[in-house]
Amino acid sequence: MLLEQCESGIDLEVREKMDSNRLALHKEQARRVRQTIISAADVCSEKVHWASSLSCVEILISVMAEVSNFADQGLEQGDRDVLIVSKGHAALAYYGVMSELGLIEGDFICSYQKNGSDYPEELVRDERLGIECSTGSLGLGLPYGVGMGFLAKRRGRNRRVFCVVGDGECDEGSVWEAIMFAGQQRLSNVSLIVDFNGLQADGDTKGIIAWDNMEARIESFGWDVRSVDGHDFEELNLALRAVGHKPKAVIARTVKGKGISFMENDFSWHDRVLNKELLKQARMEIGL
Amino acid sequence: MFTVTKKNCMFLAHMGAQGSLGQAVYDMAKDGYDFFAVSADLGVASGFSRFIRDFPENYVNVGIAEQNLISIAAGISSEDLPVIATSWGAFASYRCADQIRTFLGLMGCNVKIVGMGSGLAISRFGGSHYGIGDLALLRGIPGLTIVAPGDGIEIYYSVCEAMKAKGPVYIRLTGGDRLPIINSDLDYDFEIGKGNVLTEGEDVLIVGCGILVYECLKAERLLRERDISCTVVNMHTIKPLDSEAILGRLNHKLIVTVEEHNVMGGLGGGVAELLAGVSNKPPHMLMGIGDFVPLAGDYEYLLDVCGLSAVKIAKKIEGALGK
Structure with missing residues (x-):
């Protein structure tokens, strides 16, 4: 039945509700990851992309701990699902989730941004850390992931590729070259998640390159597109588990700076120093 | 695989x-090497028609999108599978410089870019397809051969050696549909990083690369007639440069680099960088395309x-020697 429907092009909806224990676990994980992110200010007095990291916490947990086999260390590298965080400036959120899942040591934060550190401000390819692709030069993660997904499909492997991009990042034409290619090749093993927080370095995306109709634009290139609340684990779970023979995009509506009142929806927190006074307030809000 | 015979050299x-x-x-592919070929809508122009026909599972055309060409190639190479990616030299370098910097430079991906028709090979287009500065652009990419x-x-x-070597390579093709022959000796040996000495002389050390090596050999003959003897080195590897081939020949009166590339930042630039740290050396004359765009x-x-x-080339060398 499943195969038949897939071949006839009808996408199956996964309607199972997420187990309530898992939901509670993920919410707790998200809370702790946000604490980790903010605690970076204890060891790092430089600018940090706080708000960009805070907006994608639920997205990263959903991919890494719920819908993929990413965290399964027992698998051969070629069989493990891939997560590419193309918005490399959300590295802190990625390290935070890795630490939460026990895949890296919790004290990584001590060397964050330090000289010779494995944990810089943007992601650098590192097999040990599960980082397949160096990102930070925006618009490069998706095409790289699409290349990986293409090889997996050509060679009959089950490996899936998840790629998180920012909505501002979609200004890069290279994102769309990859979207067109993945649509053409029907790469059903590729999932794009847009961290749609509505802000970029210089302000509101609406006043720069507006993406009001992003769903229709991606859909027009042969993708299956869903919109969800990017902080809602159940919605993310349903959208990311959808099957079908097209590549999948999940437009995850998020709040940039989620969890810290003075950062939420303020574009200046894209990349900024968190001073002592504000750090105190942030720590309080996040339960530290 | 082709061996070096006169017949094979003529055929190619x-x-x-x-x-x-x-x-x-x-x-x-026929010999069983596992690799992938990717092109930006130039599969036929790359001479891949038979390969695409017989090995369709190992080829993909990403469309006219050179940035995507390099990114997709890099993704396919993620498990160290060699991937050859082709476009015209002007586009396979400049158009996708950031992709090359990131994937081949920062990440060391096992991608072999072939920049076809570089230099002045696509001569009649009037500039759009000249590959005048690709070497200058790419020499600064860390770890790129x-x-x-x-x-x-x-x-x-x-191509064969680049595919077998692990790591990123840029192969710069000059010349068109008919090529001169500079190598046809049975003892011809090709090794990446090792220049080939084609003639031995005493007066001038001519270091060339690409199809232009043939002009260097012709210049050597012209100069020989005027009692100037030249050592001609075919420096087929621009990076890493074969420093021994040059530093071992500083007893010449003049070093000349010749390239179908902007006189800045290419083979001549590399040789000048090498010579910068040497105290007793002959003068170095750089010959290449001046800092202008030639008309079609x-x-x-x-x-x-x-x-x-x-x-x-011969005239300029004669002038430099004060003859």
Whole structure:
């Protein structure tokens, strides 16, 4: 039945509700990851992309701990699902989730941004850390992931590729070259998640390159597109588990700076120093 | 695989630059090497028609999108599978410089970019397809090997050796549908990073790369008639540069670098950087395309305009020697 429907092009909806224990676990994980992110200010007095990291916490947990086999260390590298965080400036959120899942040591934060550190401000390819692709030069993660997904499909492997991009990042034409290619090749093993927080370095995306109709634009290139609340684990779970023979995009509506009142929806927190006074307030809000 | 026989060298010369590339790729696949080929809508122009017909599972056309060409190639190479990616040299370098910097430079991906028709090979287009500065752009990419083969058999070996070597390579093809032959001796040996000495002389050390090595050899003959003897080195690998081939020959009166590239930042630049740290050395004359864009014409016309024909090379060397 499943195969038949897939071949006839009808996408199956996964309607199972997420187990309530898992939901509670993920919410707790998200809370702790946000604490980790903010605690970076204890060891790092430089600018940090706080708000960009805070907006994608639920997205990263959903991919890494719920819908993929990413965290399964027992698998051969070629069989493990891939997560590419193309918005490399959300590295802190990625390290935070890795630490939460026990895949890296919790004290990584001590060397964050330090000289010779494995944990810089943007992601650098590192097999040990599960980082397949160096990102930070925006618009490069998706095409790289699409290349990986293409090889997996050509060679009959089950490996899936998840790629998180920012909505501002979609200004890069290279994102769309990859979207067109993945649509053409029907790469059903590729999932794009847009961290749609509505802000970029210089302000509101609406006043720069507006993406009001992003769903229709991606859909027009042969993708299956869903919109969800990017902080809602159940919605993310349903959208990311959808099957079908097209590549999948999940437009995850998020709040940039989620969890810290003075950062939420303020574009200046894209990349900024968190001073002592504000750090105190942030720590309080996040339960530290 | 082709061995170096007169017949094979003639055959590849007649196949041209892209024909030699296509022959190498086809033979590698036929011999059971596992690799992927990707092109930005230039599969046929790359000489891949037979390869695509017989090995369709190992090829993909990403469309006219050179940035995506490099990114997709990098993604396919993620498990260290060699991937060959082709476009015209002007586009396979400048158009996708950031992709090359990130994937081949920062990440060391196992991608072999072939920049076809570089230099002045696409002469009649009037500039859009000139590959004048690709070497200058790419020499600064960390860890990138750069090869600029001089004839058909060398293109063939460059491709095969680049595929077997682990890590990123840029192969710069010059020349068109008919190539000169500079290598046909049975003892011809190609090794990435090791220049080939074609003639031994005492007065001038001529270091060339690409199809232009043939003009260097013709210039050597012209100069010999005027009692100037030249050592001609085919420096087919631009990076890493074979420093021994140069530093071991500082007893010449003049060093001349010759390239179908902007006189800045290419082979001549690399040799000048090498010589900068040496105290007792002969003067170094850099010959290449001046800092201008030549107007369209046939290849011979452009070589003449740029002062890179054998006659002009010989004249300039004579002048430099004060003869």
